[in-house]
Amino acid sequence: MIDKHGFMKCISCNSTFDIDQNLIVCPKCGGLLEIINEKEIDIKRLKGKGVWRYKDFIPGNYKKIVSLNEGNTPLIKSRKFENLYFKFEGLNPTGSFKDRGMTIAISSAATLGYKIVVAASTGNTAASASAYSARAGLKTILFLPKGKVAKGKLFQSILHGAHIVEINGNFDEALDKVKKLFNKNKDVYPVNSFNPWRLEGQKTIAFEIFEEIGNPDFVIVPTGNAGNIYAIWKGFKELEKSGLIEKIPKMIAVQSSGSSPIADYIIGKKKKIEFVENPETIATAIRIGKPVNYMKAIKAIEDSNGYAIKVDDKEIIEGQKELAREEGIGVEPASASTIAAYHKLLNNGYLNKYDKGVLILTGHALKDPNILFEEDSYSISSNDIEVFINKLKI
Numbered sequence: 001m002i003d004k005h006g007f008m009k010c011i012s013c014n015s016t017f018d019i020d021q022n023l024i025v026c027p028k029c030g031g032l033l034e035i036i037n038e039k040e041i042d043i044k045r046l047k048g049k050g051v052w053r054y055k056d057f058i059p060g061n062y063k064k065i066v067s068l069n070e071g072n073t074p075l076i077k078s079r080k081f082e083n084l085y086f087k088f089e090g091l092n093p094t095g096s097f098k099d100r101g102m103t104i105a106i107s108s109a110a111t112l113g114y115k116i117v118v119a120a121s122t123g124n125t126a127a128s129a130s131a132y133s134a135r136a137g138l139k140t141i142l143f144l145p146k147g148k149v150a151k152g153k154l155f156q157s158i159l160h161g162a163h164i165v166e167i168n169g170n171f172d173e174a175l176d177k178v179k180k181l182f183n184k185n186k187d188v189y190p191v192n193s194f195n196p197w198r199l200e201g202q203k204t205i206a207f208e209i210f211e212e213i214g215n216p217d218f219v220i221v222p223t224g225n226a227g228n229i230y231a232i233w234k235g236f237k238e239l240e241k242s243g244l245i246e247k248i249p250k251m252i253a254v255q256s257s258g259s260s261p262i263a264d265y266i267i268g269k270k271k272k273i274e275f276v277e278n279p280e281t282i283a284t285a286i287r288i289g290k291p292v293n294y295m296k297a298i299k300a301i302e303d304s305n306g307y308a309i310k311v312d313d314k315e316i317i318e319g320q321k322e323l324a325r326e327e328g329i330g331v332e333p334a335s336a337s338t339i340a341a342y343h344k345l346l347n348n349g350y351l352n353k354y355d356k357g358v359l360i361l362t363g364h365a366l367k368d369p370n371i372l373f374e375e376d377s378y379s380i381s382s383n384d385i386e387v388f389i390n391k392l393k394i
């Protein structure tokens with residue numbers, strides 16, 4: 001049955017295909033596939049909440065829907081900055097935006113009759129895949145970089161019963177294992193973000209922002225494997241095609257300075273992307289040297305007249321504390337890179353305080369509880385409590 005929603009197109013060789021959930025990569029060249037939704041978005045027809053509210057604009061057939069009520073996350077207005085909003089994706093069912101994509105990917109896997117899901121992960125894809133697979137009654141195999149996954153994320157994957165293969169290497173090497181396995185063994189369904197179906201779920205971030213505050217001027221997205229920035233751009237692009245907005249917000253990628261191939265490409269106006277062999281950053285969710293979706297991300301940044309920026313680990317930790325202590329929002333380090341980026345972009349004049357913008361706060365603080373314990377002394381002496389209270393009053 002041909003799905004009239006649109007078609008699929010290879011970003012490398014431009015081949016086109018009918019909508020087919022069995023297609024993960026281009027059958028001709030192995031390149032990334034884009035899913036072109038041709039259905040106009042009609043806000044009045046929307047029903048329900050979360051990702052599946054937008055099901056009419058998500059191509060594919062979903063006979064089995066595997067959902068944990070993901071999406072519908074709060075858009076929180078900043079206390080400090082007049083025109084700034086926080087999209088708190090840490091409040092998804094497993095604590096990151098990955099759930100938006102996972103509900104679509106696992107629903108596809110379940111509909112197609114797969115029994116085994118496979119993923120490489122810095123942690124959040126693993127946690128999300130494990131939970132959604134469990135929900136669908138499927139098995140999960142995870143390739144994780146040994147010793148590099150934040151405690152909370154590893155705990156979730158174990159809790160949800162995933163089978164874990166620890167790799168002596170980084171995320172990029174773990175992802176290579178998934179790609180090789182997927183090429184050899186057609187019994188496994190990969191849910192990394194080279195799977196374009198996942199990005200169809202993630203594009204709903206844009207729809208939710210639009211429904212709440214209209215069209216922002218810019219969106220800042222922590223960028224690792226670089227699927228999410230493309231997905232959010234794609235959401236806005238579909239709103240534009242449907243005549244609901246006139247201009248796409250500037251898509252701004254933020255990367256950590258130890259792991260910044262896309263930012264280096266954009267800032268350096270390079271001809272070709274240069275991968276980073278040994279990416280290092282405290283923000284493990286964006287500790288990725290070879291972003292699988294770099295072509296899609298660059299397309300999103302360039303098409304939206306956007307930008308990219310680097311922040312270092314110190315700025316990320318300061319940003320994490322700022323969001324937690326001045327806005328009341330607890331996020332993991334990767335997400336905190338966005339507020340660090342916002343400060344930098346205000347300082348260098350790329351943005352001004354009248355621009356309306358959204359920071360995508362991708363994951364919850366509880367994912368990575370070790371970070372602050374390592375550097376903060378947090379205990380005060382109970383003997384001095386009266387003196388202490390007097391000081392606080394000033």
Ligand SMILES: *Cc1c(COP(=O)(O)O)cnc(C)c1O
Pocket residue numbers: 096097098124125193222223224225226227228229285286332334335362363364
């Ligand atoms: C996955 C993830 C990212 C990076 O998203 P990409 O789509 O890989 O660029 C950023 N922050 C958090 C918390 C994540 O889990």
Ligand SMILES: [Zn+2]
Pocket residue numbers: 010011012013014015026027028029030031
């Ligand atoms: Zn191709």
